[in-house]
Amino acid sequence: MEKYASYGYEDFVRDDDFVDWVLSPTKESDLFWHSILDKYAFQKENLKMARMAVVRLRDALKEAGNHETSLEIWSDIQNSMSGRSRKSTIIRRNWGILGVAAALALILISYAQDFWRSVEYKNTLVESVADGVIVLKNNHTVALHRDLPDNSVVLMEPGSEVRYADGFSAEGRKVTLSGEAFFDVVPDEKRPFVVEAGDLRVRVLGTSFRVKEGNDNVLVAVKTGKVSVFRQKDSQENNAEDMAVLKPNEQVAYKRGGEGLEKTIVPDPMPVTEISNLPGFSFHNEAVSRIFSAIEQAYGIEIAYEKKVLANCRLTTSLGNETLFEQLNVICAAIGASYEVQGTRIIVNGRECL
């Protein structure tokens, strides 16, 4: 106790009990240190300086952006544990008897694979550097997250490969992709982020989107933000035919040697706004037009229908956890209507309700 009387502020900074009090104070330690201050009032300045030093150190040691990375690693761990890639098998309906047998066979096969596959996660992604170009390849059976030099993150599906200049360049951030990956890009106005996939270039400022490059075609789907997609042949981005601007939930599929870029809706649209922020996804005897309007707002996708025809249609339902298309199924089934996707719009055809 007496040692504190002759402490310089640095000694406090190095004192275990003092540091522990500053970083995780308890009632006891609070009482203790206030009593020290009472006893050795002349140490006030030293205690203050020491306290400030410890706080500054703690703040300086803090790393930003850990939470997202933590979540990503957890997702990778889960993938490894289940031994399956992120895109799970979609079981189609209406398979009939033969279909059921096939489905069962599928399940049995994947069980066997899990059993025999070594679940031990062995090595890192194959990473090589040559002439300042970094090549990352995912040789694993699960999708894995990787960090890019600007702190953007790429989720690489099995078998995919990305290349980029070490540290990116001052002018831009360019990544060459073969295979499939999902990009979560950090905004940087001064350096556009461009993904080269086959003939296509996807250009963004800061956003998240998926690119799937295959033998004959390339698919680009946007989750958040906005991207512009254009063909490399015409180095002008301004060539209207071969350029598409994509918003969330839109995607474009480009066929090599094909005509142009056609925009459609992604197969699994996600809400672009927080559902809880919307007027209400629980409807009581609500006009169908209001319901469609709510869905449009939630997904940023236009729903077209004949207002007059459906004017009397009312519905009581709550659309919480279903996907967009499931929600449309529910609504259409209830009012005897059907829908189809045309480009980036949804067209609903129905009859009058009674």
Add this chain to the structure above:
Amino acid sequence: MQKHLSDLTLWRAFLAGDKNAFAEIYNLYSGELLSYGYRITGNKQLIRDCIHSLFLHIWEHRENLSETDSIRFYLFRSLRNLIQQKKNSVKSEFFLEDISMAAPSEISFEQLIIEEEGREKQLLSIRKAIQSLPPRQQEIIQLRYYHNMGTDEIAELMEINNQSVRNLLYRSISHLRAFFESLPKSWMASLLLLFGG
């Protein structure tokens, strides 16, 4: 401080195969492990892989693990070992942006202080100063002032003796002294509240 009792319960549940307990352990400690791992390797890809390997490994081998009353220490130690292993087995050219391995540079501390003012900039200059310290001092600073580990725990984790820990701390604080002494008086005023004037 560590909640020993609930630590043991949580760990036991995990050992018994409780996936929620496993997820909870990850939630509690992954952030810290990331910070620590990044500090000592400076390599994001490596630390991702190490944390991935670590948690996958303990899940797969939980039946062979013994009980512990400090999950945090166990994880820190395992991570540290894993990182050493990987470092030894992989060629150094794969370690890009390996900040912590940089040799201490000849920074003129006075210069840094003069050039940068204001809180954000002060933080930045302290950060730079920390990054210019030798690797072991950086690790110790991180463990002491971010993860709040005591001298004994640090000694056990880094497998050095207490005196070495104290010496390293002594040296690093001496290095950083110039930064504490340059902090503006206005912050001192706000701390008056803490000390009741």
